[in-house]
Amino acid sequence: MALTLILIGMVVLQCAADCCTSCSRCSYDRSQCGEYTKHGVAFYAYISKDFAISTASSTFAFDVVITNNGNGYTPQTGIFTTPISGVYGFSWTMMAAGTHIAGTKGDYGEIRTHIMQNGIIKGTLHVDTETYGDDASSTGFVILNLNKDDTVKISKAWIGEGSAYSNEQQGRWTFSGFKIA
Numbered sequence: 630m631a632l633t634l635i636l637i638g639m640v641v642l643q644c645a646a647d648c649c650t651s652c653s654r655c656s657y658d659r660s661q662c663g664e665y666t667k668h669g670v671a672f673y674a675y676i677s678k679d680f681a682i683s684t685a686s687s688t689f690a691f692d693v694v695i696t697n698n699g700n701g702y703t704p705q706t707g708i709f710t711t712p713i714s715g716v717y718g719f720s721w722t723m724m725a726a727g728t729h730i731a732g733t734k735g736d737y738g739e740i741r742t743h744i745m746q747n748g749i750i751k752g753t754l755h756v757d758t759e760t761y762g763d764d765a766s767s768t769g770f771v772i773l774n775l776n777k778d779d780t781v782k783i784s785k786a787w788i789g790e791g792s793a794y795s796n797e798q799q800g801r802w803t804f805s806g807f808k809i810a
């Protein structure tokens with residue numbers, strides 16, 4: 630009897646876990662799937678300060694987290710790890726500076742970025758300014774089919790030059806995403 634109850638309990642627990650990613654496998658109450666169904670999967674983060682583009686690491690770590698429902702985004706690495714399979718939208722914004730605000734010299738801000746799914750390029754943005762006081766900004770949006778544990782990140786695609794703004798006055802670098810369906 631006890632063994633039967635344990636086995637039933639294990640099946641129910643397994644069923645609950647599966648139903649957060651594949652509800653067709655059992656008739657479990659999805660309200661028990663916790664935050665995935667209560668608040669969806671959605672994140673928004675930005676970079677906290679201006680920086681020299683040439684010294685930026687290969688993956689941008691958007692260090693200030695405003696929203697992180699489902700805890701898919703990790704600010705220390707800049708990587709979103711898909712908590713539940715589905716269709717997702719992602720947006721990112723970058724801002725090149727027409728000043729040397731981060732201590733750079735020579736040409737003003739220029740940078741190209743890729744949005745990567747599991748290391749594969751899914752989108753590209755490029756900004757460039759050559760004139761003092763003339764800034765450049767660009768925003769991209771992509772829709773991706775993601776499996777659980779797929780990773781999405783913003784990568785530096787080229788060494789770049791000059792400074793980047795990320796502040797309250799001139800604008801910020803941002804990275805956001807959300808589950809559509």
Ligand SMILES: [Ca+2]
Nearest residue numbers: 737738739758
């Ligand atoms: Ca430039």
